[in-house]
Amino acid sequence: MAGDLTDPMGPNALREERSKVEFDVEAMKVVWAGGVEEKNIQDRIKTLVANDPVFDKKSRPGLDHKTLVKLSMKKAAHAFKLFQEQNMTEHEATLVRYYVDEPGFADLHWGMFIPAIKGQGTEEQQKKWLPLAQKMSIIGCYAQTELGHGSNVQGLETEAVFDPSADEFVLHSPSLTSTKWWPGGLGKASTHAVVYARLITDGKDYGVHAFIAQIRSLEDHHPLPGVTVGDIGVKFSNGGYNTMDNGLLRFDHVRIPRENLLMRLATVTKEGKYVKSGYPKQLGYGAMVSVRAHIINDASDFLSRAVTIATRYSAVRRQFGGGDGKPEIQVIDYKSQQSRLFPILASSYAFRFVGEWMTTLYDDVMARLQVNDFTTLPEVHACTAGLKSICTSYTAKSIEECRILCGGHGYLCSSGLPELYGAYVPSCTYEGDNTILLFQVARYLIKSLSQVGGGKNPTGTAAYLGNIRRLATENCRVKQGAEWLNYQTVLEAFQARAARLSGACALKLNKAPDLEAAFEEYSTDMGEAAQAHCQVIIVDKFAEKMKSEFPGKGTKDILEVLFFVYSLDLITRHAAEFLSTGYLTSEQLALAKDQLRACFRKVRPNAVGLVDAFGHTDHYLGSILGRYDGDVYPNLYKAAWEEPLNDTVVAEGYEPYLRPILKHQLRQSKL
Ligand SMILES: CCCCCCCC(=O)SCCNC(=O)CCNC(=O)[C@H](O)C(C)(C)COP(=O)(O)OP(=O)(O)OC[C@H]1O[C@@H](n2cnc3c(N)ncnc32)[C@H](O)[C@@H]1OP(=O)(O)O
Numbered sequence: 116m117a118g119d120l121t122d123p124m125g126p127n128a129l130r131e132e133r134s135k136v137e138f139d140v141e142a143m144k145v146v147w148a149g150g151v152e153e154k155n156i157q158d159r160i161k162t163l164v165a166n167d168p169v170f171d172k173k174s175r176p177g178l179d180h181k182t183l184v185k186l187s188m189k190k191a192a193h194a195f196k197l198f199q200e201q202n203m204t205e206h207e208a209t210l211v212r213y214y215v216d217e218p219g220f221a222d223l224h225w226g227m228f229i230p231a232i233k234g235q236g237t238e239e240q241q242k243k244w245l246p247l248a249q250k251m252s253i254i255g256c257y258a259q260t261e262l263g264h265g266s267n268v269q270g271l272e273t274e275a276v277f278d279p280s281a282d283e284f285v286l287h288s289p290s291l292t293s294t295k296w297w298p299g300g301l302g303k304a305s306t307h308a309v310v311y312a313r314l315i316t317d318g319k320d321y322g323v324h325a326f327i328a329q330i331r332s333l334e335d336h337h338p339l340p341g342v343t344v345g346d347i348g349v350k351f352s353n354g355g356y357n358t359m360d361n362g363l364l365r366f367d368h369v370r371i372p373r374e375n376l377l378m379r380l381a382t383v384t385k386e387g388k389y390v391k392s393g394y395p396k397q398l399g400y401g402a403m404v405s406v407r408a409h410i411i412n413d414a415s416d417f418l419s420r421a422v423t424i425a426t427r428y429s430a431v432r433r434q435f436g437g438g439d440g441k442p443e444i445q446v447i448d449y450k451s452q453q454s455r456l457f458p459i460l461a462s463s464y465a466f467r468f469v470g471e472w473m474t475t476l477y478d479d480v481m482a483r484l485q486v487n488d489f490t491t492l493p494e495v496h497a498c499t500a501g502l503k504s505i506c507t508s509y510t511a512k513s514i515e516e517c518r519i520l521c522g523g524h525g526y527l528c529s530s531g532l533p534e535l536y537g538a539y540v541p542s543c544t545y546e547g548d549n550t551i552l553l554f555q556v557a558r559y560l561i562k563s564l565s566q567v568g569g570g571k572n573p574t575g576t577a578a579y580l581g582n583i584r585r586l587a588t589e590n591c592r593v594k595q596g597a598e599w600l601n602y603q604t605v606l607e608a609f610q611a612r613a614a615r616l617s618g619a620c621a622l623k624l625n626k627a628p629d630l631e632a633a634f635e636e637y638s639t640d641m642g643e644a645a646q647a648h649c650q651v652i653i654v655d656k657f658a659e660k661m662k663s664e665f666p667g668k669g670t671k672d673i674l675e676v677l678f679f680v681y682s683l684d685l686i687t688r689h690a691a692e693f694l695s696t697g698y699l700t701s702e703q704l705a706l707a708k709d710q711l712r713a714c715f716r717k718v719r720p721n722a723v724g725l726v727d728a729f730g731h732t733d734h735y736l737g738s739i740l741g742r743y744d745g746d747v748y749p750n751l752y753k754a755a756w757e758e759p760l761n762d763t764v765v766a767e768g769y770e771p772y773l774r775p776i777l778k779h780q781l782r783q784s785k786l
Pocket residue numbers: 222223226227257259260265266267268269299397398400401403404406492493496544545546547548551555
């Protein structure tokens with residue numbers, strides 16, 4: 116082989132970066148994982164998955180949808196075998212699926228089908244269905260969305276008409292638009308579905324309710340009579356979400372027993388009488404709240420993977436400025452690269468901490484629901500909806516930014532970034548379109564402000580709105596740059612901006628004769644107010660986290676720097692709102708920018724350490740650019756030769772297509 120195909124530059128660069136890190140990376144790994152014990156469990160499971168050849172994912176981007184779905188079934192079956200053989204806890208089993216890193220039918224089975232039964236089934240129904248689902252004797256999916264309606268859940272068309280003579284519901288899809296469309300796992304894997312359909316009894320439509328329907332035979336997996344079911348087709352990009360069998364489903368007068376109505380919220384008697392249980396109807400949305408809470412946690416994970424790849428590669432990659440025996444400049448040293456990269460790094464930590472808090476809030480509401488206390492449900496709904504919206508929008512945008520930060524090589528599938536983006540970007544749509552979800556937050560804010568008008572202070576994350584009079588009149592007092600490096604100063608800026616934007620919306624709505632029409636008219640402003648409120652939550656929870664004890668040398672100091680990177684970057688990116696609400700002057704904004712630049716300088720030597728602290732294995736990252744050892748170029752070169760197109764020296768298309776043209780040209784030019 117001609118020439119040396121090794122390149123020590125990359126590994127040397129990362130070794131040097133690691134020698135400069137100023138904080139205890141091992142301790143930060145514990146912070147990131149959420150505790151020593153949790154870190155140990157995660158380490159054990161991620162190593163187990165990385166070393167198991169069944170979970171290999173290198174060839175994924177080159178495979179077609181059919182093969183990908185088949186392989187994802189193989190992986191799910193193998194994972195299930197591991198759960199059983201190793202007697203894993205539910206948490207360990209979840210971690211296995213997580214590190215396998217592949218959207219698949221099992222996500223919906225465990226993530227939505229089972230939670231929907233837990234949330235909406237009676238105790239008796241749970242006793243019947245949960246053991247079957249947990250043993251995977253049945254495979255379930257969550258069939259809510261239809262071809263014609265997704266966001267507008269109340270507009271779903273599938274019917275469940277009660278027939279008292281047979282004590283059965285008759286499921287029917289009355290139109291093309293009523294076809295269930297999108298449910299993951301429905302296309303090819305599921306035997307059962309939680310189906311959302313309009314409950315009709317005694318000629319009256321009681322709106323959308325959840326039912327359990329068997330759709331495929333447990334003997335041979337064929338669709339049951341009256342059921343039409345299949346996959347909806349290839350999605351977005353190679354790999355990505357194409358490991359999932361998103362499906363379509365139609366019912367032609369399919370009969371299910373009356374007991375298959377999930378009856379926690381309402382029952383229908385044998386005689387066909389509809390009886391409400393007394394629980395609020397919002398509990399019917401419980402599975403969505405649960406998944407949105409998970410999605411918030413997932414955002415930090417996806418973001419941390421993208422930024423690990425971009426940071427390590429930015430330290431390995433060099434452009435310009437060499438000569439006289441000196442190497443060229445590492446692209447991570449360019450200020451513009453830092454200003455795009457470091458806020459993403461800081462956001463990964465910010466989202467991790469808000470996700471931790473979200474989990475405690477969610478657990479709290481679940482405990483309250485057990486004792487019929489529904490008071491915090493609106494708050495949890497607003498938080499899960501709003502944070503899901505802004506965390507996923509930012510993460511999707513930033514994975515793409517990380518790809519761009521990696522230049523041309525970022526566009527190669529072997530960078531891992533195109534697949535990561537393909538797998539992640541639908542989270543801006545599923546579990547509620549992000550714009551629609553922000554409107555739910557806006558409604559919550561308007562309600563909270565009307566409480567203030569009525570002399571009652573809002574609680575929880577909206578409590579700051581109780582101070583709206585002060586927040587709307589007192590402006591920022593920062594005179595010197597260093598004053599920005601204060602948690603309270605930063606938090607007040609975010610609260611004032613959100614309160615002012617929400618207050619302005621409330622005033623417009625108050626003046627309007629038709630509230631709904633006004634809400635629609637000012638929906639863009641409402642969305643901005645909602646986004647500003649969600650940013651208050653993230654900044655607040657990050658600041659709250661900083662009050663805790665941190666293990667290891669330097670961890671707290673660098674996290675503090677990341678807090679200011681996160682918040683000051685947001686202030687500069689949303690400068691128009693901070694200025695137009697009159698809270699900040701342009702001089703104060705300029706001082707914030709100076710401080711942000713100073714913070715970037717503090718992040719710089721720690722950047723590689725901060726991404727190492729995420730503890731991602733090379734298997735999980737699936738990226739040549741993001742390799743832990745930095746040995747990028749030899750591996751890119753090697754991977755090119757593993758490309759199936761290079762299996763033959765002469766392309767297969769040469770004989771039938773290229774040769775005749777080339778011959779023809781030869782004859783024409785008489786060469
Ligand atoms: C496992 C990982 C893989 C995930 C794969 C993805 C799976 C999926 O995508 S499943 C399908 C998800 N679908 C969606 O998310 C649909 C989005 N739409 C919705 O959530 C709702 O229909 C929504 C909120 C937009 C509007 O609901 P709708 O009933 O029409 O209206 P609305 O009148 O606004 O709400 C009624 C009340 O319920 C409340 N509410 C709405 N949603 C919820 C909720 N989730 N929890 C609690 N309360 C809620 C509202 O605040 C309102 O309260 P109030 O009457 O006190 O003001």
